[in-house]
Amino acid sequence: MQDLVQLAQAHAKEAGFDLCGVTPVREFPQLAYFVQWVEEGQAGEMKYLESRNEHGELKRASLANAASWARSVIVCALNYNTDQPYSIEPAPSDRGWISRYAWFKDASQGKHTDYHDAVLRRLRDLEARITVAWPDPIRTWCYVDTGPVVERVLASHAGIGWMGKNTCIINEQLGSWLFLGVILTSVEIEHIPMPVADRCGSCTRCIEACPTDAIIAPYKLDARKCISYLTIEKRGEVPEDLRAGMGRQVFGCDICQDVCPWNGSVSEGHRAPATKAVEFQPRQELVDPSLEWLAQMSRDEFNQVFRGSPIKRAKYEGLRRNAAIAMGNSGEVRFIPLLEDMVKDGDPVMAAHARWALERLRAACS
Numbered sequence: 001m002q003d004l005v006q007l008a009q010a011h012a013k014e015a016g017f018d019l020c021g022v023t024p025v026r027e028f029p030q031l032a033y034f035v036q037w038v039e040e041g042q043a044g045e046m047k048y049l050e051s052r053n054e055h056g057e058l059k060r061a062s063l064a065n066a067a068s069w070a071r072s073v074i075v076c077a078l079n080y081n082t083d084q085p086y087s088i089e090p091a092p093s094d095r096g097w098i099s100r101y102a103w104f105k106d107a108s109q110g111k112h113t114d115y116h117d118a119v120l121r122r123l124r125d126l127e128a129r130i131t132v133a134w135p136d137p138i139r140t141w142c143y144v145d146t147g148p149v150v151e152r153v154l155a156s157h158a159g160i161g162w163m164g165k166n167t168c169i170i171n172e173q174l175g176s177w178l179f180l181g182v183i184l185t186s187v188e189i190e191h192i193p194m195p196v197a198d199r200c201g202s203c204t205r206c207i208e209a210c211p212t213d214a215i216i217a218p219y220k221l222d223a224r225k226c227i228s229y230l231t232i233e234k235r236g237e238v239p240e241d242l243r244a245g246m247g248r249q250v251f252g253c254d255i256c257q258d259v260c261p262w263n264g265s266v267s268e269g270h271r272a273p274a275t276k277a278v279e280f281q282p283r284q285e286l287v288d289p290s291l292e293w294l295a296q297m298s299r300d301e302f303n304q305v306f307r308g309s310p311i312k313r314a315k316y317e318g319l320r321r322n323a324a325i326a327m328g329n330s331g332e333v334r335f336i337p338l339l340e341d342m343v344k345d346g347d348p349v350m351a352a353h354a355r356w357a358l359e360r361l362r363a364a365c366s
């Protein structure tokens with residue numbers, strides 16, 4: 001009988017993935033913690049993580065709850081690292097930070113690239129190749145981020161890497177700048193990959209570097225404190241006690257990955273390799289973007305600039321709110337007139353954050 005693992009790995013390269021592994025479906029012990037994490041409210045406002053099946057069971061708690069027909073999972077990873085700066089390298093104080101996964105444009109088309117599309121296109125290619133090559137009819141489902149699965153747990157069991165203390169999947173050669181995609185299949189496999197050894201060792205850099213203390217213990221992240229969550233998923237007001245820690249992050253946060261030795265740094269003379277994917281070319285205005293530009297952006301400009309970009313998830317109000325917080329944390333008194341205008345904004349959430357930023361800047365220069 002043909003081997004699904006070999007078949008998937010051979011075709012994954014042709015489909016454009018950097019890594020591919022396969023795990024049989026079983027009860028993964030890490031998913032018990034996922035249930036606890038959700039029940040403790042650590043998922044915050046991300047209600048989609050709490051979706052349940054017709055029996056009221058959390059879909060993400062077990063593949064049996066979400067796709068009882070699935071017998072194996074193909075997990076693929078795509079490197080999105082670039083040669084651009086890291087968030088921990090000095091940047092002008094009037095600039096913000098957008099997480100590197102949202103910088104991209106398709107070099108061939110000059111358009112924004114949403115990584116979901118880039119990964120899904122490759123997954124569908126791989127799915128088609130496997131379906132054609134497999135001797136029997138098989139059932140499959142492709143997911144990139146949006147499915148009822150916890151990709152990181154599946155990736156660790158499929159041999160892609162280990163789950164680091166910052167909860168990202170880390171591969172010894174490629175680091176952790178990895179987009180993950182999964183294909184559930186109805187094919188039974190006996191092969192159980194060797195678990196990838198945890199190479200975090202005694203390192204605690206990510207835990208110490210997180211400005212909002214979101215990594216509450218090794219391998220445990222309270223999403224409600226995570227800057228990625230606060231800048232992208234959180235609607236309305238950001239809790240005041242977390243705003244100072246957000247620094248100049250306006251969309252997402254890369255700090256816990258930037259400090260990771262497996263991703264490297266210039267000072268250490270090593271960097272994780274850059275991606276070969278043509279879609280993942282940085283759009284320069286999004287690398288250290290001007291805070292003034294973001295704060296003064298009209299809704300029409302937002303829709304135009306970020307068409308097809310994951311940044312749209314933060315929404316217009318959210319991105320400007322984040323820019324106000326970043327200006328408050330910048331120490332740049334020249335932002336004061338702009339923030340005074342934003343206090344008069346018709347949106348009370350915007351006005352409240354601008355007021356907070358003004359107070360902070362005035363205190364800094366008094």
Ligand code: SF4
Nearest residue numbers: 164165200203206260
């Ligand atoms: S910074 Fe250190 S502890 Fe954190 S994920 Fe990387 S190796 Fe592990």
